[in-house]
Amino acid sequence: MSAKTLTASRSADAALSCPLWLARLLPFTRWWPMVNRGTLRADFMAGLTGAVVVLPQGVAFATIAGMPPEYGLYAGMIPAIIAALFGSSWHLVSGPTTAASIVLFSVLSPHAEPGSAQYVSLALTLTFLVGIIQLAMGLARMGTLVNFISHSVVTGFTAGAAILIATNQVKHFFGLEIARGSSFSDTWSALFSQLDQVQPGVTAVALLTLLLGIAVKQFLPKWPYMIVAMLGGSVAAAALSAWQGLQLSTVGALPASLPPLSAPALDGESIRAVASGVVAVTLLALTEAVSIARALAARSGQHVDGNQEFIGQGMSNIAGAFFSGYVATGSFNRSGVNYAAGAKTPLAAMMAGFFLLLVVLLVAPWARFLPNAAMAGILFLVAWGLIDFKEIAHTVKTNRSEFAIMAATFAATLFLTLEEAIIIGVLMSLSLYLARTSKPQVHVRAPNPHNRKRKFTDAAHAPQCPQLRFVRIDGSLFFGATAHVREKLAAQDLAQPEQKHVAIIAHGINFIDMAGAEVLASEAQRRRRAGGGLYLIGAKDRVQEQLAENGALKAIDGANLFDSKTDAIAEIYRHLNRDVCRTCSARVFRECMPTQVEPASHPHPFIPAGAQP
Template identity: 35%
Template sequence: MQRVFPILDWLGSYKRKDLPKDLLAGLTIGIVLIPQGMAYAMIAGLPPVYGLYAAVFPIIVYTLLGTSRQLGVGPVAMDSILLASGLGALSINGIENYIALAILLTFMVGALQFILGISRMGFLVNFLSRPVISGFTSAAAIIIIFSQLKHLLGTEVAARADFVNTFIQSIQSIPDTHVFTLVIGLAAIVAIILLRRFVPRIPGILIVVVLAIIGASAFDWIGYGVEVVGAIPEGLPTFNVPSFSLKYMQQLFPTAITLAVIGFTQAISIAQSLEEKNNRDAVDPNKELIALGSANIIGSFFQSYTVTASFSRTAINYKSGAQTLLSLLVGSILVILTLLFLTPIFYFLPNAILAAIIMVSVVGLIEINYPRELWKHQRDEFYLLLATFLATLIMGILQGIVLGVLFSLILMLYRTSKPHFAVLGKIRDSEYYKNVDRFSADVELRPDLLIVRFDGQLFFGNKNYFKKELSRFVRDKGKELKCVILNSEAINYIDSSATSMLIQLIDELHRQNISFYMSGAIGPTRDIIFNSGIIDKLPKEHLFLRIQEAVDYYDKKHTATELQERIAYQRKGKGN
């Protein structure tokens, strides 16, 4: 049962002394979750109450199935903007249809995550590199900020799927700014930032929300033209089967894939960072997929939109001393109490306050230091980050992440097509062989020997590069060259195309009266050498453990010992 319900792993050994910490953390995260949930629902283009619905059943389900004890799951800005972008590209009439498709999309996301989890496909997260995620999240944060500018300015800006037009229309609407609304929003931003900086233990967001509600109701801000949240339906979300439509499911599938992968990536990255800090959680990526998938599937039957882990609420949960997911459950109970008894209070909450909460919450997603470090040390990855950032801003959220993954795969293919290929020389008075470009003043080079190291697998994508570079090294050596030694410690695979190339290359060297040796071949590489035609051109006597043994053999200084031969010639399923 513990494998199915990870909650049983910690519930059976729960310590009474941890209860006050979990209760305090739960109350704190619930206080933040209520206004944040409503604010994020606005980003998604949904009525604010749907942000509260997303904080009920999905959180309860994750509490039962999640493997991280401190992850703050619920509605988040990133999922919200992705959902709005995906639905914004469709022709949808009426808010009811929009809500129905948002819930259908949530079911699809959950189903995809669940299927990936039971299929043990958690490794897919590795295909989203850090530069891609950084470029994407930074651009998405900027898009989110500008999407809320209309609420901060109190102006009318048509909802657009692309950032460029949203930016232009937002700038054009500045002359129509409702000054009182802007003052309220800016004051809220300043207050939240100052409280967070100087009094971090006090929930600044809650204080701002309470003061704004009191101000709006006591001084009739509505009469001055300030837009407010308005009536929020009371009661818990009711059970409803999502409106399944094959037509819309086909149209929503790309968005669902993106949300499923991005949501999981965000959750697992936060969970693993917590694991490093507390050295206690054993986060299982596949179980996390199942937990998130189940939360979204069940949530879709109770009017929830997509959920994943939140950076800000996880940090709050961790800093508040949460010991288990009981804190998350306490936060959800606070949301339930709000839905049952407190929704009338939020009637007077200005939209500008929610916009301020969103802006302050997502501005931290814009990374500055990481791109700066990449610029200093890894320019190719900086350009990958920049390309993803610009593609997301200019072309759109979905296109940006897809192109970012494509760019990273292209960069990976480029690197594997041209691995590091070095000429080695012997360090004086030692048996070490190092790159001559790095140790030029300390190496001894012989005109009759060429020793090289290839740092990558040999496959169809780089076989021509290998042959071209090795042929160039051979030509540079001149007519005195008698032997080539390939240090193959870093070669972990040789495919059939590279095998054919290597056979032809060895033949060409032999026609020039040049011997060919290999040293340091690991087990899988030796298996390929013995099971392919390479062994017919490269006798096993020309396989060595170390470069020095190959050099000594060439110099006829000694014959390999029985142990050296047994190790150098060993292959899978064979004794020699």
């Protein structure tokens, strides 16, 4: 093990050794021990890159939201620092986003003129209320809601969002006039209908930036390839301007000021004005943030605590309402850049917020020299890196159902809203899960005569007792699975009507609800009336408790529960019809031949205690 790897391992161990109560109160104490000279350098470069990248985006997002341009920058400062301190993701960077900006505009525009003082005041109020709800959900431990977002949903959502990132930069990459806020299909339709209007100089700068970033990343991995690429693109634009007189659009000069203190208006009228959109904005912001956090965590091998992420997002928006920000959530652009730039800890996101403060003060006026084409090239590179081609190919080869979920989420991300895409993916995942769990495995088993230990095997490959059937059930017996279990047992009865005794091998049953307990109780009563019985072998303690709680244990009879197959066979054999046993040629069990003694060299036709079915 190298010294670098050993240091990282020790740092991770130190982080994990943090007391649980302290980690919940101050979550940054969990990752702080991981910080060392190597991570500081990586986080510094990632934070600097992220601060530069957010300049044009912040202005654009604020414009979409109907806010003054500087508010898009303010929303990426303090909220990003607070979310990194109190969240759980190592790479998530909070700030303004396209989706949150669009929803904010749709909620507030009917109540105030966009850009006006009243509009800004309502935006601060909405941001504050969203933060309060997010914080409350986190403290109420509702972060488990994100467990319903499957890995396939995250992969499809990430790929779709990556395409959207590139799509939003098409107009800057090719120098075209495309209406702001155009959909995925409208943007690409506009591109193909305006191919004759593509500006070669703009495209050359964007392409040079993209290729330079790829080259530096490939051949000089220790260099900050995004910053190098942006500088290269700026120099190329300046050269074209001097040589050909070509003037490329730039980010433009930005106001050099820190975020002023602010306060949300909490009067009844303001709260009523924004109340209709608070829940929608909250759910969108949480869905976007946690989805991005999980997507990046899947890449880095990190675990994301949904509850802590809710808390971090809530506190960031509460803080944003007092520092002239508007609704902030996980930013795909900034988080993707942060991860791609090599960030190691949340310190990178904090540095990005601090650097943005400095950039706005010192560098903002110089943004007029940064061409939008160069920024588009960088974001094309980021978008490509977010698509997990290896995972997509693996899913295509191994699981068609999961691929269908991935593809549907991907398509919905492109053609619907981001929150609708997540909802569609989650609903499809739940449907697949219910389809699987509602059909537990119900197989007839029998001792294998060709196996020395007579382990159980599929009954189709071994003789069965004509009176006793062994059935293995793997899966929970809940209301959604009862119909399937009834149908399977009924079909087995039709195939072997003389097998009035049924022993259920219950090792694989983890849960039984009231409906499942009623099925077993009715089966026990029906078989008892027919002269047989129902028996359970190896039922877990919790399952037995659930049977007792639901009143089914009395119907089954506690004496019909056995720990092992050996005990079960010995007892059930006493209740079998002796006339049938005398004419039976299967001779499956030891009890079938009580007077015969087999040579020691031959395996005994008896299932030993503890044998696994």
